[in-house]
Amino acid sequence: MSTEISVDQLREFAIRYVDEEPDRLGIDGWWQTPLLTAAPIDARFDQLPRIAADDHLHPRDLLPTAKSVIVFYLPFIKALVKENKKGPWPCRNWGVAYVQTNDLIERLGQALSNFLLENGFKSGLTPATHNFNEDKLMARWSHKHLAYLLNLGRFGVNHLLITPVGCTGRLGSFVSEVELGDHPLIETEEACLLKAGKECGKCIAACPVDALTKDDFDRRRCWDRLNETRRVLDYFSDLPESTDVCGKCAALVPCSFKNPVAVLK
Numbered sequence: 001m002s003t004e005i006s007v008d009q010l011r012e013f014a015i016r017y018v019d020e021e022p023d024r025l026g027i028d029g030w031w032q033t034p035l036l037t038a039a040p041i042d043a044r045f046d047q048l049p050r051i052a053a054d055d056h057l058h059p060r061d062l063l064p065t066a067k068s069v070i071v072f073y074l075p076f077i078k079a080l081v082k083e084n085k086k087g088p089w090p091c092r093n094w095g096v097a098y099v100q101t102n103d104l105i106e107r108l109g110q111a112l113s114n115f116l117l118e119n120g121f122k123s124g125l126t127p128a129t130h131n132f133n134e135d136k137l138m139a140r141w142s143h144k145h146l147a148y149l150l151n152l153g154r155f156g157v158n159h160l161l162i163t164p165v166g167c168t169g170r171l172g173s174f175v176s177e178v179e180l181g182d183h184p185l186i187e188t189e190e191a192c193l194l195k196a197g198k199e200c201g202k203c204i205a206a207c208p209v210d211a212l213t214k215d216d217f218d219r220r221r222c223w224d225r226l227n228e229t230r231r232v233l234d235y236f237s238d239l240p241e242s243t244d245v246c247g248k249c250a251a252l253v254p255c256s257f258k259n260p261v262a263v264l265k
C-alpha cells in the first residue's frame with residue numbers, strides 16, 4: 001500500500017539529513033541548506049541523448065515503473081569556497097569536501113529511496129560520479145542535465161548549473177515510482193550574466209588552463225587538469241584516486257552563491 005508523499009516532505013527529509021551529517025562524521029560540515037526538486041517523467045527527457053551524451057540513459061532505464069525524477073543540490077559553505085579561491089590549485093579541504101560529498105550524495109539518495117520504499121514506492125539510483133565514458137568525457141547519467149531539465153538551474157559559461165543559490169555545490173539524482181508533480185525552481189531564462197548579455201567572464205579569467213571561452217568549453221583540457229591535481233598535490237596523496245577536482249571557475253564569482261541575473265531584475 002502506498003501513502004501520499006509530497007516534494008516538501010522529501011525536501012524536509014534532505015534538509016534534516018544534511019543537517020545531521022557533521023555530527024555523523026564528527027566534523028564541522030561543508031554544506032549549506034540543500035535544494036530538492038522533482039518532475040514527472042515526460043517527453044522532456046527524450047532530449048537527453050541530444051543535450052547530454054548520445055548514450056545517456058532514459059530515467060525509465062533505471063526503473064521501468066518510475067514516474068518521477070528527483071534531483072537534489074548540496075551547496076558548499078562560503079568559507080570553503082573562499083579558501084579554494086586562492087592560487088591555481090585546489091586547497092586540501094576542497095578535495096576532502098569532494099570525497100565526503102560524494103559519500104553524502106550516495107547515502108542521501110539511498111536514505112530518500114528507503115523513505116519512499118517505506119511508503120510503498122520503489123526507486124532507481126546511480127553512483128554520484130564516475131558513471132561516465134572517459135573517451136567522450138560525458139556521463140551516461142548526468143545529474144547536471146537532469147537538474148537542468150527539472151528547471152533547478154541554467155547553465156553558465158563555466159558549464160556548471162547556476163541554481164537560485166549558485167553553482168558552488170554538488171548534485172545528486174534518482175528516479176522513483178512516486179508522483180510528485182513539477183516543481184521548477186529557477187525563475188529567469190538565463191542565470192549566467194554573460195549569457196544574459198551582461199558584463200562578466202569572471203569564470204573564464206579564473207580557469208588556470210584556459211579551458212573556457214564565452215562560447216566554448218575545452219572538456220579535455222579541463223579533465224586533464226582535474227586528473228593532474230591528484231597526481232601533483234602532495235596534500236592530496238591520502239585522498240582517493242578519484243579526487244579529480246578544481247573548482248576555480250566557481251570560486252567567488254558572481255554566480256557562486258546566487259542567480260546573479262535574478263538579482264538584476
Ligand code: SF4
Pocket residue numbers: 156157158159191192193194195200201202203204253254255256260
Ligand atoms: S562567472 Fe559570470 S560569466 Fe561565468 S558563469 Fe558565472 S555569471 Fe556566467
Ligand code: SF4
Pocket residue numbers: 206207208209210211212221222223225226246247248249250
Ligand atoms: S574546473 Fe578548473 S580546469 Fe575545469 S573549467 Fe573550471 S577552472 Fe577550468
